[in-house]
Amino acid sequence: MLELRSDTFTRPTPGMLQAMFSAQVGDDVFEEDPTVKVLEEKCASLFGYEAGLFCVSGTMANQVAINVHVRQGDEVICDQLSHIHLYEGGGVAANSMAALHLLQGDRGRITAAQIREVIKADNVHYPVSRLVSLENTVNKGGGACYDLQSLRDIKALCLQENLALHLDGARIFNALIETGQSPLDYGKLFDSISVCLSKGLGAPVGSVLLGSKSFIHRARRVRKRLGGGLRQVGYLAAAGIYALDHHREGLKEDHRRAREIAEVMKTRPEVKEVLPVDTNIVLFELQPGISAGEYSTQLLAKGIRVLPFYESSIRMVTHLDFTDEDLSKFKSVMTSPD
Numbered sequence: 001m002l003e004l005r006s007d008t009f010t011r012p013t014p015g016m017l018q019a020m021f022s023a024q025v026g027d028d029v030f031e032e033d034p035t036v037k038v039l040e041e042k043c044a045s046l047f048g049y050e051a052g053l054f055c056v057s058g059t060m061a062n063q064v065a066i067n068v069h070v071r072q073g074d075e076v077i078c079d080q081l082s083h084i085h086l087y088e089g090g091g092v093a094a095n096s097m098a099a100l101h102l103l104q105g106d107r108g109r110i111t112a113a114q115i116r117e118v119i120k121a122d123n124v125h126y127p128v129s130r131l132v133s134l135e136n137t138v139n140k141g142g143g144a145c146y147d148l149q150s151l152r153d154i155k156a157l158c159l160q161e162n163l164a165l166h167l168d169g170a171r172i173f174n175a176l177i178e179t180g181q182s183p184l185d186y187g188k189l190f191d192s193i194s195v196c197l198s199k200g201l202g203a204p205v206g207s208v209l210l211g212s213k214s215f216i217h218r219a220r221r222v223r224k225r226l227g228g229g230l231r232q233v234g235y236l237a238a239a240g241i242y243a244l245d246h247h248r249e250g251l252k253e254d255h256r257r258a259r260e261i262a263e264v265m266k267t268r269p270e271v272k273e274v275l276p277v278d279t280n281i282v283l284f285e286l287q288p289g290i291s292a293g294e295y296s297t298q299l300l301a302k303g304i305r306v307l308p309f310y311e312s313s314i315r316m317v318t319h320l321d322f323t324d325e326d327l328s329k330f331k332s333v334m335t336s337p338d
């Protein structure tokens with residue numbers, strides 16, 4: 001089976017398992033797990049932050065961050081395709097009692113001008129605009145990346161309007177390797193970032209939330225409240241450290257393979273349009289009359305697992321366990337007569 005549904009299907013490599021097996025651990029609720037501390041400090045210094053907080057998932061890291069940034073009745077401004085809106089179980093409402101103002105960006109990327117237009121005036125009728133949340137790369141935008149100038153414009157606006165700025169960086173390492181941007185630039189721009197270790201980097205579990213010392217201090221309490229205070233979690237943090245040390249460069253290869261997949265899909269008669277491929281996500285739309293569910297079942301019969309996205313779109317994602325050999329197999333299946 002060729003697994004292209006998500007970059008979360010990777011399994012730990014032997015080296016990663018060894019690192020987990022030999023980790024030094026302690027009780028992290030008492031802040032006594034040395035391996036968790038190494039991971040948190042490593043991520044924080046990579047991006048230029050004072051502190052980090054290990055979370056079990058990207059969803060938890062985002063939800064903790066939003067909960068620290070907003071008060072009930074406040075408003076979060078984000079794109080309509082955002083993970084925090086679509087895929088976190090209504091968590092912004094349920095956990096933080098905040099509203100979302102959804103914008104329609106370009107493949108999930110919003111601009112300072114769009115944000116400026118919807119920031120609410122100080123008027124009792126309105127929610128208080130408190131936070132802007134961006135995603136990079138944008139999952140539902142087919143892995144689209146922001147350029148640095150757009151982010152700087154948004155930061156300038158947030159400073160001027162006294163809004164906090166959060167980044168859902170589930171695939172930030174894909175964006176960094178593709179654009180050549182420095183992680184230190186991100187530390188200067190965002191009040192908080194959630195960085196995922198279990199997507200392209202191939203760790204089994206984990207995200208790290210980054211911010212100032214006082215932000216992370218408050219985030220630690222929220223994480224505990226949500227049930228995310230873990231004990232000897234250094235075994236998992238060790239996988240994250242290993243992933244940061246060994247799996248960042250390989251993302252470039254994932255991107256190349258994704259582009260090759262896109263080229264193949266462009267030749268298929270049942271495909272109407274393939275979105276531009278910026279990173280490791282290939283999104284395409286099927287011809288009218290072909291449903292995504294049907295098409296994915298056909299591919300499954302040929303040994304290819306893909307994800308139906310909307311009614312008539314399909315997502316394919318390359319990852320650490322999708323090799324050049326798998327790519328050759330993919331090409332031969334997709335180019336052979338049915």
Ligand SMILES: *Cc1c(COP(=O)(O)O)cnc(C)c1O
Pocket residue numbers: 056057058059060062083084135137138139168170171196198199207
């Ligand atoms: C996967 C993902 C998350 C959440 O990660 P989980 O670890 O699955 O909770 C958040 N944001 C984006 C953009 C994602 O793709």
